[in-house]
Amino acid sequence: MEQSTITIQVNLGEDKVPSQIEWNAKGTTAQDTQQAKAFLLALWDGNEKTALRIDLWTKEMMIDEMADFFYQTLFTMADTYKRATHHDELSDDMKAFAKTFYNKFREKYLNK
Structure with a gap:
């Protein structure tokens, strides 16, 4: 059986807030360590029928980048959900929400 290893390294500042996030994945085209915010x-x-989650970001992550990150994540999650379930309508609803979220962000925070 083939295996792939994904490594995420988080460096913390004195305040225990991530100062640097690095990752790499063996067996992919991204062989070198990559930076992430x-x-x-x-x-x-x-x-347990529960989601286990870790959400981290560095101090350098700007609010507009966070909005872009969430928009893209929500949008691609809808694609993943569609591929896994073939529930086209629900996937389309998720994408519509992602677009509404992003447009509201842009109206409220970028067009003052």
């Missing part, structure tokens, strides 16, 4: 990790515990 944020990450969301969600795992499904089938026994």
Whole structure:
């Protein structure tokens, strides 16, 4: 069986806030360590029927970047949900929400 290892390293400042996030994945085209300003990790515990999550971001992550990050994450989660379930209508609803979220952000915070 083939395996791939994903490594995420988080360096913390004195205040315990992430100062640097690095990741790499063996067996992919991204062989070199990559920098990130944020990450969301969600795992499904089938026994407990709960999502286990880690959400971290560095001080350098700007609010507009966070909005972009959430928009893109929500949008691609809708694609993943569609591929896994073939529920086109629900996937489309998720994408519509992502677009509404992003447009509201832009109206409220970028067009003052």
